[in-house]
Amino acid sequence: MADRISDETIEYIGILSKLELDGSEKEAAKADMEKMIAYIDRLNELDTEGIEPMPHVFPIYNAFRSDEVENGDESVRTLANAPVQKEGSFVVPKTIG
Amino acid sequence: MMDIMDMTAVELGKKIKARELSAVEAVEAALARIEEKEREIHSFLSIDGEGALKRAGEVQKRIEDGTLTEPLAGVPAGIKDNICTRGMKTTCASKILEHYIPSYTAEAVQKLEKSGAVVIGKTNMDEFAMGSTTETSYFGVTRNPWNLDHVPGGSSGGSCAAVAAGECSFALGSDTGGSIRQPSSYCGVTGIKPTYGTVSRYGLIAYGSSLDQIGPVAKDVTDCAAILDAIAGYDRKDSTSVARGSYDFTGALIDDVKDMKIGIPRDYFGSGLGPEVKDAIMRAVKVLEEKGAYVEEFDLGLVDYAIPAYYVIASAEASSNLSRFDGVKYGYRAEDYDGLHGMYKKTRTEGFGAEVKRRIMLGSFVLSSGYYDAYYLKALKVKALIKQAFDRAFERYDLILGPVAPATAPKLSSSLDNPMNMYLGDIYTISVNLAGLPGMSVPAGYDSRGLPIGMQLIGGCYKEKDILRAAYAFECATDKMYVKTAPPDRGTADEGEEGR
Numbered sequence: 001m002a003d004r005i006s007d008e009t010i011e012y013i014g015i016l017s018k019l020e021l022d023g024s025e026k027e028a029a030k031a032d033m034e035k036m037i038a039y040i041d042r043l044n045e046l047d048t049e050g051i052e053p054m055p056h057v058f059p060i061y062n063a064f065r066s067d068e069v070e071n072g073d074e075s076v077r078t079l080a081n082a083p084v085q086k087e088g089s090f091v092v093p094k095t096i097g
Numbered sequence: 098m099m100d101i102m103d104m105t106a107v108e109l110g111k112k113i114k115a116r117e118l119s120a121v122e123a124v125e126a127a128l129a130r131i132e133e134k135e136r137e138i139h140s141f142l143s144i145d146g147e148g149a150l151k152r153a154g155e156v157q158k159r160i161e162d163g164t165l166t167e168p169l170a171g172v173p174a175g176i177k178d179n180i181c182t183r184g185m186k187t188t189c190a191s192k193i194l195e196h197y198i199p200s201y202t203a204e205a206v207q208k209l210e211k212s213g214a215v216v217i218g219k220t221n222m223d224e225f226a227m228g229s230t231t232e233t234s235y236f237g238v239t240r241n242p243w244n245l246d247h248v249p250g251g252s253s254g255g256s257c258a259a260v261a262a263g264e265c266s267f268a269l270g271s272d273t274g275g276s277i278r279q280p281s282s283y284c285g286v287t288g289i290k291p292t293y294g295t296v297s298r299y300g301l302i303a304y305g306s307s308l309d310q311i312g313p314v315a316k317d318v319t320d321c322a323a324i325l326d327a328i329a330g331y332d333r334k335d336s337t338s339v340a341r342g343s344y345d346f347t348g349a350l351i352d353d354v355k356d357m358k359i360g361i362p363r364d365y366f367g368s369g370l371g372p373e374v375k376d377a378i379m380r381a382v383k384v385l386e387e388k389g390a391y392v393e394e395f396d397l398g399l400v401d402y403a404i405p406a407y408y409v410i411a412s413a414e415a416s417s418n419l420s421r422f423d424g425v426k427y428g429y430r431a432e433d434y435d436g437l438h439g440m441y442k443k444t445r446t447e448g449f450g451a452e453v454k455r456r457i458m459l460g461s462f463v464l465s466s467g468y469y470d471a472y473y474l475k476a477l478k479v480k481a482l483i484k485q486a487f488d489r490a491f492e493r494y495d496l497i498l499g500p501v502a503p504a505t506a507p508k509l510s511s512s513l514d515n516p517m518n519m520y521l522g523d524i525y526t527i528s529v530n531l532a533g534l535p536g537m538s539v540p541a542g543y544d545s546r547g548l549p550i551g552m553q554l555i556g557g558c559y560k561e562k563d564i565l566r567a568a569y570a571f572e573c574a575t576d577k578m579y580v581k582t583a584p585p586d587r588g589t590a591d592e593g594e595e596g597r
Contacts, residue, residue: 009462016461017416018423019454020442029458035517036459040405043475046482053477056307056337057293057484057533057558063336077200083430090425093437 005033101126102263103582106172106320109266113160113171120153120160120171120215123266127173127217131264139239140249140259142178143186144218149173153215160213168323168347170213175259175268176206178219179226180311181300185216189302190234191224193428193448203300204335205269205311205328212327217265221255224450225419226276226304228252229519230512233452238509241284242583243548247506250280256314257284263582267315267324271301272536273308274407275501275526281314281538282501282551285583287568288314289321292559293533294339296325297332303418305411306337308530317580318539318568322346325561341559349562352573355389359567360494362397365525371504377542377550378500384574385498385567395493398486402479403528404520408456409463409476410531415453416460422448455516480531487532491557496567498554500525501538505548525553535561539568540579549579 010030014021021029075088084091101109101123112118128146135141153173159165176182179189181199188194206216223233231239231254239254241247242262249258253270257280260268270277272290281288289312296311303309313324326347331340361382366375386392424430424444431443449457463472490497502522512519529536535558538551552571556564572580 005462012465013458013462016465017454017457018420018438018441018445019449019457020446029455032455032516033459033462036408036455037462039517040409040463040472040476043402043405043409043472043479046399046402046479048475048478048482051478051481053474054481054484055477057531058337058339060337063333065333071201074200077198078426081197081200081427083424083428092425093434093440095437 004037005030100263102130102266104266105316106266107168107323110168110170110172114166120157121150123171124149124153124173124215124217127265130262134242134262134264137240137245138242138258138262138264139237140220140255140262140264141175141218142188142190142221142236142255145185146217149215149217156213156215165213167212167327169209169327172214172266173217174209174214175218175220175256175265176216177222177253177256177268177270179222179271179302180206180269181302182206182216182219185219187219187302188236189225190222190236191449191453192235193422193445195235195429197427199300201300204297204332206300208328208330209269214327220253220259220268223252223254224453225302225415226252226271226273227415227452227456229275229279229522230507231255231280232510232513233450235450240509241506241548243285244506244546247508247548248283248512250283250506252276252280253314254280257281257286257288260284260286260314260316261583267313267320269311269328270314271309271311272530273305273411274530275523277312277314278501278526278536278538278551278553279523283506283549285540285549285579285581286314287317287321287537287539287580288312289325289537289561289564290529290535291325291329291561292535294337295329295341295561297330297335297338299332299334305414306418307414308411316582317577318565318572319347319350321537322350322565346561346565349565350569351566352570354385354567354570357390357496357563357567358494359385359390359392359496359498360490361392361394362400362497362499363394364397364400365499369503369521369524370500373544374500374502374504374550378498378552381541381552381571382498384571388570388574390567393494395490397490397497399479399483400524400528403483403531404524406476406479406483407527407531408459408520409472410480412456412460413464413473414460416457416464419453419457452516483528484532487528487534495560495563496554496556498552501551501553502526505544505546505550529555534558535564537564537568539571541571542579
């Protein structure tokens with residue numbers, strides 16, 4: 001169990017999380033995750049054979065409604081929160097080479 | 098007359114209705130108390146004094162012309178800063194949302210405002226509600242009004258400290274694993290986490306969506322019921338909202354627990370529980386027993402598995418929910434970066450604090466292929482077992498009574514070095530969220546240093562009324578001796594100081 005979180009794993013977690021860790025942060029995160037995972041491993045003491053996983057406590061159904069604007073045009077207020085905007089659009093770094 | 102800010106919300110509302118006071122005077126009193134206290138306590142992240150006075154004036158007009166008759170009309174309120182308020186900054190106490198101004202108001206706040214409550218500001222919290230001390234806030238810690246060397250608890254620490262200090266008459270918090278109940282216990286205020294689906298999550302910035310609920314933080318049980326009356330209700334904008342039969346929570350305030358069956362889980366009173374907390378809770382049990390409740394000890398089971406299951410599920414949901422913070426649509430964007438993915442990574446790395454990153458990484462790990470079944474699915478199965486354990490208990494009892502937390506409020510900066518220890522502080526509250534149940538913290542005593550102790554009442558699904566009734570009966574029996582604002586001049590008291 002001690003080496004569950006390898007260098008490759010922490011690298012992969014960084015990619016999935018979209019977080020950038022430098023060398024010392026990676027080591028700290030590894031140690032931290034090891035500790036958490038070791039603690040979480042105690043769930044394996046429980047026999048859950050035949051138990052249905054429960055994502056929600058109540059039965060949840062898709063809630064549909066018609067796609068109608070109900071709160072008016074909020075584009076100005078919405079765009080005002082963008083870190084960078086231009087001509088009514090969000091500005092992002094170049095995405096296609 | 099007693100100081101306006103030492104009245105309960107309902108008492109203040111009555112005086113406003115009777116024209117003994119005006120809504121504007123109430124807001125002025127709150128702002129004066131904030132002026133006096135805020136420098137040392139720091140409950141608020143933003144205060145909108147001018148806007149609040151204007152809204153109070155409008156509310157006053159509607160009270161006078163008879164269109165506004167609700168019990169909370171004109172009463173000043175604080176809102177946790179993960180609940181959206183149109184035109185008012187909503188930061189989640191995070192650098193990444195430092196300048197975010199929502200274009201809409203959360204359903205729960207809209208309902209409050211409709212009932213005449215006046216929002217005066219937004220309260221401090223652990224960053225994205227991840228923490229148990231309010232120390233992970235990017236904008237600095239909140240101090241416990243009962244002793245400034247101690248934390249207020251968390252994550253709704255700002256809401257609870259503000260109410261305890263009388264900086265607002267009541268507040269809204271949110272509870273994902275105990276974030277209303279634990280700080281309520283530490284600050285000597287009354288807080289309730291309703292059954293999942295009771296209060297709309299529309300406009301609550303998500304942490305663990307299957308666990309999050311908004312709820313009241315107030316001075317007493319009557320206030321909690323009145324606030325719930327105002328904010329609960331079906332909302333089609335929240336796909337997990339539940340249409341319930343009755344919402345009259347104030348009607349449940351009956352001073353009678355005769356023949357009510359209360360279960361005391363032995364597993365909540367083990368070696369981890371501090372002796373002073375234990376004594377206070379056992380005294381509270383005695384009070385209800387003397388009023389005619391039938392009390393019995395029982396084994397709930399699975400208590401040690403709730404925290405690991407919670408951290409898997411909440412972190413998994415958080416890693417997904419927080420993926421929206423990418424430096425494009427709102428919030429912080431890093432300055433120098435290399436390409437789109439570089440921008441995402443740098444923005445998030447600079448924008449999130451350590452505890453948030455820890456949970457995003459854990460969540461990404463337990464959801465990743467190869468580990469999903471072993472961790473995420475396993476935790477969902479354990480959650481099902483925990484729910485079954487509660488179902489069995491509620492076949493026999495109307496209520497479960499125990500402590501909220503193993504100890505009273507820890508000292509500032511004594512928790513963050515060891516997150517595992519901090520997580521263990523949530524051992525009695527977390528399973529309630531996993532099972533979707535209502536739970537309440539009611540002030541029930543003080544430790545030898547004068548720090549408040551809360552008892553927790555847990556009800557079956559949709560059984561808030563049982564909780565409110567027992568809590569109200571307890572308050573009546575103890576003559577509300579634990580319902581009070583924190584005493585003034587709680588400077589940096591010595592550790593050895595004798596309290597009451």
